[in-house]
Amino acid sequence: MKRSLLFAALLCSAIMASAQTKSDSTTKASSTDSLMNTLSSPEKGEPVIATFKATRLIFSQTTETVKKKELNFLVIHRFGDIAGAQGGGKTFFGLDNSSDIYIGFEYGISDNFNIGLGRSKYEQLIDMHLKYYLLHQTTDNSVPVAVSLFLKGGFKPYHVETNIYDNFANRFAYFAQAIVARKFSSALSLQISPSYVIDNIPFPLAPTNENNFFAISAAGRLKFSKRMGIVLDYFHPFSRFRNNSVDPKFYDGLGVGLEIETGGHVFTINLSNAQAISEINYMSNTTSNWAKGQFRLGFTISRIFDFNKKHKSAY
Amino acid sequence: MKHIGLILLVWFGINQAGQDIYVCKNAVVNIYSKAPIEDIEARSAKGTSVLNTTTGEVAFAVPIRSLKFEKALMQEHFNENYMESDKYPQASFKGKINEKIDTGKDGVYPVTATGVFEAHGVKQNRTIPGKITISGGNLTLTSEFMVACKDHKIDIPTLVFKNIAETIKVNVTAAYSPNK
Numbered sequence: 001m002k003r004s005l006l007f008a009a010l011l012c013s014a015i016m017a018s019a020q021t022k023s024d025s026t027t028k029a030s031s032t033d034s035l036m037n038t039l040s041s042p043e044k045g046e047p048v049i050a051t052f053k054a055t056r057l058i059f060s061q062t063t064e065t066v067k068k069k070e071l072n073f074l075v076i077h078r079f080g081d082i083a084g085a086q087g088g089g090k091t092f093f094g095l096d097n098s099s100d101i102y103i104g105f106e107y108g109i110s111d112n113f114n115i116g117l118g119r120s121k122y123e124q125l126i127d128m129h130l131k132y133y134l135l136h137q138t139t140d141n142s143v144p145v146a147v148s149l150f151l152k153g154g155f156k157p158y159h160v161e162t163n164i165y166d167n168f169a170n171r172f173a174y175f176a177q178a179i180v181a182r183k184f185s186s187a188l189s190l191q192i193s194p195s196y197v198i199d200n201i202p203f204p205l206a207p208t209n210e211n212n213f214f215a216i217s218a219a220g221r222l223k224f225s226k227r228m229g230i231v232l233d234y235f236h237p238f239s240r241f242r243n244n245s246v247d248p249k250f251y252d253g254l255g256v257g258l259e260i261e262t263g264g265h266v267f268t269i270n271l272s273n274a275q276a277i278s279e280i281n282y283m284s285n286t287t288s289n290w291a292k293g294q295f296r297l298g299f300t301i302s303r304i305f306d307f308n309k310k311h312k313s314a315y
Numbered sequence: 316m317k318h319i320g321l322i323l324l325v326w327f328g329i330n331q332a333g334q335d336i337y338v339c340k341n342a343v344v345n346i347y348s349k350a351p352i353e354d355i356e357a358r359s360a361k362g363t364s365v366l367n368t369t370t371g372e373v374a375f376a377v378p379i380r381s382l383k384f385e386k387a388l389m390q391e392h393f394n395e396n397y398m399e400s401d402k403y404p405q406a407s408f409k410g411k412i413n414e415k416i417d418t419g420k421d422g423v424y425p426v427t428a429t430g431v432f433e434a435h436g437v438k439q440n441r442t443i444p445g446k447i448t449i450s451g452g453n454l455t456l457t458s459e460f461m462v463a464c465k466d467h468k469i470d471i472p473t474l475v476f477k478n479i480a481e482t483i484k485v486n487v488t489a490a491y492s493p494n495k
Binding site: 032 | 401
């Protein structure tokens, strides 16, 4: 009796012991895992980066800003009409003409605040701008969109024979925009930008032409590889004068392009009907029609220079 | 009956003695790329690690987004183009230290850990060398190893080939505290 009891007890403890080592080893393994999980709980609400690769698409500003102490050098070019009366073989499909050339700089005062300066061939417009990245989209969607504010002042410096610029203030025009963008996936980003244009002397000179009007832009990018994407850009001015005018007739802007990023550069090669590059000009003055062959080849080169002080490498 | 009690008591005692788990929440991770045109480095102090000195189990993870570069554009490209950190948010190692460590004895122990290293969603079986330093009950692990971009399907386009090294040096320092 005593012996069998001892035997039973030993057996029992052996089973218990083996069960315990088993459960012990599994809890140990999972305890490492669960410990890791508690340690590396994913940080919530990180800002979404790289909604767009550059500060411009075709016409539009994007929500992106140049980061602190970075300088963005921009060359934007629009050729002449590819087809239609001004295009075709005689102008080598518009390449002999340039409807607008823009050279500009953007500098990052901080990661979210930029100043910019540029000059267009079109209207010889010299413009300065401020851009502020107000709201960053977050990974947890607590902020579902990115919002940037953009302000631009333009100045037309050229000499005129008429008296329109007798009042110096007439040389100025302004543009304000709120850019709302969302990066839906690493490939797809879309944005919509309510805008307002103020022009002290709006062209064409007509009594019904408005000094100020609302406009809207919509644009998007679809990446098909890590470094290349299709961009689409559209704008529409809510201007009674422009919607009703017959001669000249105004059209909404529509552009389609290919965006290529190579590291420090972003190139955009595009086709669009708008002749001008600066918002003040193209919102007011797009009289070219895709259907009449009045679209053109254009490109944007954006090159970032970094002025952050380099510390000595520890490598 | 006395014996059973004794056996059980001893058994529990053995089990209780084996809980030497150490954790680190602020491990420092440095990565270096040395290429003809430029040297690039990035640093994070947000690595996490768990080390079980009894079983030798070691786990390590670092959020890719936490690696900070000198140039903002580089950091963006690192996340967007190379590591795809939205898809693969962290790099990790999980394995076992091959050598026995006596946490009660101060000293520097050269060790190797064998396990799975994961980066950019690609798992690789690796044996990684390291060093464990024990001094006055404090436990520090350092390790330096190389990661070949192509082993983890990280493509470097020919255009920027001279800017980015094919093999990235990774440097890890974790100072542990006992898990309570």
